[in-house]
Amino acid sequence: ETGVTQTPRHLVMGMTNKKSLKCEQHLGHNAMYWYKQSAKKPLELMFVYSLEERVENNSVPSRFSPECPNSSHLFLHLHTLQPEDSALYLCASSQDKIVGNTIYFGEGSWLTVV
Amino acid sequence: SQKIEQNSEALNIQEGKTATLTCNYTNYSPAYLQWYRQDPGRGPVFLLLIRENEKEKRKERLKVTFDTTLKQSLFHITASQPADSATYLCALDNYGQNFVFGPGTRLSVLP
Numbered sequence: 746e747t748g749v750t751q752t753p754r755h756l757v758m759g760m761t762n763k764k765s766l767k768c769e770q771h772l773g774h775n776a777m778y779w780y781k782q783s784a785k786k787p788l789e790l791m792f793v794y795s796l797e798e799r800v801e802n803n804s805v806p807s808r809f810s811p812e813c814p815n816s817s818h819l820f821l822h823l824h825t826l827q828p829e830d831s832a833l834y835l836c837a838s839s840q841d842k843i844v845g846n847t848i849y850f851g852e853g854s855w856l857t858v859v
Numbered sequence: 860s861q862k863i864e865q866n867s868e869a870l871n872i873q874e875g876k877t878a879t880l881t882c883n884y885t886n887y888s889p890a891y892l893q894w895y896r897q898d899p900g901r902g903p904v905f906l907l908l909i910r911e912n913e914k915e916k917r918k919e920r921l922k923v924t925f926d927t928t929l930k931q932s933l934f935h936i937t938a939s940q941p942a943d944s945a946t947y948l949c950a951l952d953n954y955g956q957n958f959v960f961g962p963g964t965r966l967s968v969l970p
Binding site: 785842847850 | 905
């Protein structure tokens with residue numbers, strides 16, 4: 746139990762579907778992150794939220810849309826995805842968006858786009 | 860261009876031996892470097908953080924060194940056990956912005 750919970754753990758969706766990934770952290774942290782992990786590639790930072798404000802968007806296509814309604818919850822809304830978007834999507838949190846803080850990851854959501 | 864390399868994609872060692880994993884970086888000047896463990900199908904778990912002014916950090920059977928001249932960090936697991944088998948990721952800060960992760964080394968400790 747890492748204190749960061751992600752749902753669903755597995756998701757299969759068609760290219761025309763709309764779905765959402767959910768993340769909740771129980772650690773009282775102020776920063777939350779979405780990472781993408783594809784086979785044979787390093788973890789890629791997608792979005793960073795600090796105190797519910799998006800502070801970084803690493804050139805992620807608009808078919809991925811994050812939402813942070815409060816400091817404990819983070820969503821990733823998905824629509825018209827491509828098969829190459831199939832990957833493990835990891836949510837994480839840290840005390841603050843300050844380098845040097847430990848990053849706590851959830852277990853991830855495995856996404857398959859068919 | 861910026862690059863983070865971790866010695867080999869996979870490393871096999873015999874139980875009881877010391878595993879040594881390397882993390883080399885190019886065109887970064889990190890103030891912090893972290894090591895994480897990731898088991899198959901799970902999220903990474905934080906192990907150790909070392910600062911640029913620290914040469915060495917230890918935690919139980921784990922030891923990390925950080926050489927800013929060589930631009931390298933070494934991660935050691937002494938008296939390795941099959942339960943240590945996992946992928947190990949290094950991460951360093953990108954000029955004080957966010958942490959950037961290396962590709963990882965998959966360690967297998969053979970009984």
